[in-house]
Every structure is written in structure tokens, then in C-alpha cells.
Amino acid sequence: MRAMRFERFGGPEVLEEAEVPGPVAGPGETLVAVEAAGVNFGDIKQIAGEHTEGPYAPRGPLPHIPGMEVVGRTADGRRVLGYVRQGGYAARAVVADRDLVVLPREVSAGAALALLVQGLTAWHLLRSVARVRPGESVVVHAAAGGTGSLAVQLAREFGAGRVIATASSEEKRAFALEIGADAAVDGEAGGYRERVLDANQGQPVDIILDAVGGPVLDSALDALGFLGRLVTYGASSRQTATALLPSRLAVESISVGGFWIVPLIARDGAGGKELEELLGLTARGRLRPLVGAAYDLGRARAAHEDLLGRRTPGKLVLRP
Structure with missing residues (x-):
């Protein structure tokens, strides 16, 4: 399958397109044909080698496929949003079932990807930590x-x-x-x-x-x-x-x-009631995620450079 991966740590230039074997889902996991993958600063930190331990750390020896958010289709036809522990910059990705949620028809891929890490962060900042009244x-x-x-x-x-x-x-x-x-x-x-x-x-x-x-x-x-x-x-x-x-x-x-969202997802999973609430608010037009540019998967370097340079607002998306 088509993927973007890095064989050494560094800046956006270390990302290279490659043909790699497709992933295989295990127990409690679902294989997703990727429609779009989200781009995050966490991806940039990972390929830079800034995270050698913790949730962002690459697992096992290099090379690795970065990316933690995908929208796509399951084998039974569901359109889903999922948090990927590693490997979202690819044509297919494996997602733990507890990190998966079915998308409302009215929510675009870009809007959904903006809600996963960023939306859940905003929700927990207000509800779980600040406890807004x-x-x-x-x-x-x-x-x-x-x-x-x-x-x-x-x-x-x-x-x-x-x-x-x-x-x-x-x-x-x-x-x-x-x-x-x-x-x-x-x-x-x-x-x-x-x-x-x-x-x-x-x-x-x-x-x-x-x-x-x-x-x-x-x-x-x-x-x-x-x-x-x-x-x-x-x-x-x-x-x-x-x-x-x-x-x-x-x-x-x-x-x-x-607050940092990644340890919470590692503990509880991403596909809970909070994400469903955010998707419902978006489907009803009450929440407007900021969606930015979309890039072909092979232009992941350019997406990282634009994110680093803050040249484009909103959620950046890669399309395999």
C-alpha cells in the first residue's frame, strides 16, 4: 500500500513515499481504508525525534509511518473517525475499536479530524479541568x-x-x-x-x-x-x-x-461520549471546526512545512 514514512529523525525532509505491506487488524481492532489523515504538531515532534518515550514515541526500530488521526471506511461500509496509535499517513490503518466512532453523514472529513485531538482537548479543558459553570x-x-x-x-x-x-x-x-x-x-x-x-x-x-x-x-x-x-x-x-x-x-x-489529551486517550480511548457530543454539535451546525488545506499524501512534507510556518489556518489534511 501507499504510505509516507521516515527512516531517520529530522525535519519534514525525512518523510519519503514508499510502498509497504498493509497492516492486519488483530483482536479488538478494525482495518480502515483511509479517506483522509490529520496533520498535527505531534507528528512533527515524532519525526524530529523529540519524543523518544511516551505516547508519541515510535514503536520499535525505524522506519515508521507517522499520523494519529484518520477518517475512512471499514470493511462493512461504515464511515468512521479513528485515533491511530501510529501509522495514519497511509492508504490503510488499523484502529483500536475503543478509538473508533461512526461519523454523522453531515460531517466532512476535515471537520471530523479537527474534532479528534483538538476538539477533545477543548472539551476537556472546559469540562474536566476548568469545570466551567x-x-x-x-x-x-x-x-x-x-x-x-x-x-x-x-x-x-x-x-x-x-x-x-x-x-x-x-x-x-x-x-x-x-x-x-x-x-x-x-x-x-x-x-x-x-x-x-x-x-x-x-x-x-x-x-x-x-x-x-x-x-x-x-x-x-x-x-x-x-x-x-x-x-x-x-x-x-x-x-x-x-x-x-x-x-x-x-x-x-x-x-x-x-492538560494533555494523549495520556487521557491512552487510558480511556478516544471514541467515547465526548467525541460523539462534538460530532453531534457539528452535524447540527452548532460547532464550526476550522478546516484548512488538503494535500495529496505524497505532499506530506509540504503540509508539515506549512504547519511549521503557520502559513495556512485550520486543520491540515492528507489524502491518500
């Missing part, structure tokens, strides 16, 4: 990105009283307003507290979802109100936060939590 104010950093844009919409769906988006450009802030944010502001660290409080009608906020880290996270703590919660799920700034002192958390009665 009706009427609370929610700030979403990087709100025009894949996870951020879904978090904005889900915060509204879950009853948030006021949703404030941060983004780096006027265009991105306009998009955040279009998908349901009540206000959108620049997310830079300097002047952060003043901008966010002004957007929240002069009041400190209840919840902040942060994937930037560093000075932005430090500044975000200043905007939290009594019993406010900040949830960190990334550090795109590649800088270290310095204001997370236990004494401060106690004195100000604020809390900081963290």
Missing part, C-alpha cells in the same frame, strides 16, 4: 487556532457568561468575534491585564485557557478573580513562566491546572 467568564488564548477556535465556541455552548478571545492580529481577532467571542484583544504580555479586564467590563475573569506560556501566562495570572482557574495546555512561546508561586496561589485563592 454557567455565567462564568472565559478567556481563550490563541483563539483563532484549531483548539482555541473550538474552545471559544464550546465555552458559549456550555453557558459561559462572557467569552474573551486573544489573538495576534486584527484578522484573527475578527474571526474570533465571528465564531462567538464577546470581545477579542491582543494577547501580548505587556498590558494584558488592562486589556482583558476592560474586555470583561472591568471585572477579573473566572477561567483562562493558555497554550502560550512564558510571560503571557505570568500576565494572565494577574487577571484572575477570586477562585479563578488558569489551565495550561501548551507553551508555544517556548518560554518559562516565573510567577507560579504556591504562596501566591493560596493568598489570591486562584488555581493553575494542566
